[in-house]
Amino acid sequence: MRKLFVSLLVTLGLMAAAPASSMEMDREMMQQMVQHSMQTWQIEDGVSVEDAVESMKLRANLLNFMLVSDLPLSEQVKAMGHEANYMRILAFCDALIANEMVKHDVIFAGFLPCRIAVVEDDEGRGWITTMNMDMMLYAVDLTPELEPLATRVRDIIYEIVEAGVTGDF
Numbered sequence: 001m002r003k004l005f006v007s008l009l010v011t012l013g014l015m016a017a018a019p020a021s022s023m024e025m026d027r028e029m030m031q032q033m034v035q036h037s038m039q040t041w042q043i044e045d046g047v048s049v050e051d052a053v054e055s056m057k058l059r060a061n062l063l064n065f066m067l068v069s070d071l072p073l074s075e076q077v078k079a080m081g082h083e084a085n086y087m088r089i090l091a092f093c094d095a096l097i098a099n100e101m102v103k104h105d106v107i108f109a110g111f112l113p114c115r116i117a118v119v120e121d122d123e124g125r126g127w128i129t130t131m132n133m134d135m136m137l138y139a140v141d142l143t144p145e146l147e148p149l150a151t152r153v154r155d156i157i158y159e160i161v162e163a164g165v166t167g168d169f
Helices: 002-017 020-036 049-062 073-079 095-104 106-111 133-139 146-166
Strands: 038-042 066-071 087-093 114-120 126-131
Touching: 020 038, 038 146, 049 066, 049 087, 049 114, 049 126, 049 146, 073 087, 087 146, 095 106, 095 146, 114 146, 126 133, 126 146, 133 146
Parallel strands: none
Antiparallel strands: 038 126, 066 087, 087 114, 114 126
């Protein structure tokens, strides 16, 4: 898997230097990579986007995972005089684990903190999306000490998402 990921990154690097016509041929591959880098869940019927956010905040608190940022983007868009469906980005982190990951490889700083987006589509359906944590975990070399920490973060983020999807606390 790691070799595949590195191959894809090299391909993207080569594509950046390629003429536009070559870029068009590889656009589908790039779109698939982006699609696979994220995971999306539909919020269950009867659970509002606001309930989903509150459930995720409560679950994170129960798991001792800190909410470090709450970005109500749709409110900002509305304050600027435009219409917007519900769109909110929550960012969660365990600062001690984050510190260890960045000490191992600075690239992890670009993934911090873990973001979970809650959005509502034009039909009023709620959605939750976050980074595909499995893809990231299997694409990097971690020390035996960091692997369980990274796995813990993945499990907690997915548990937080599940709370939002179901509206459970």
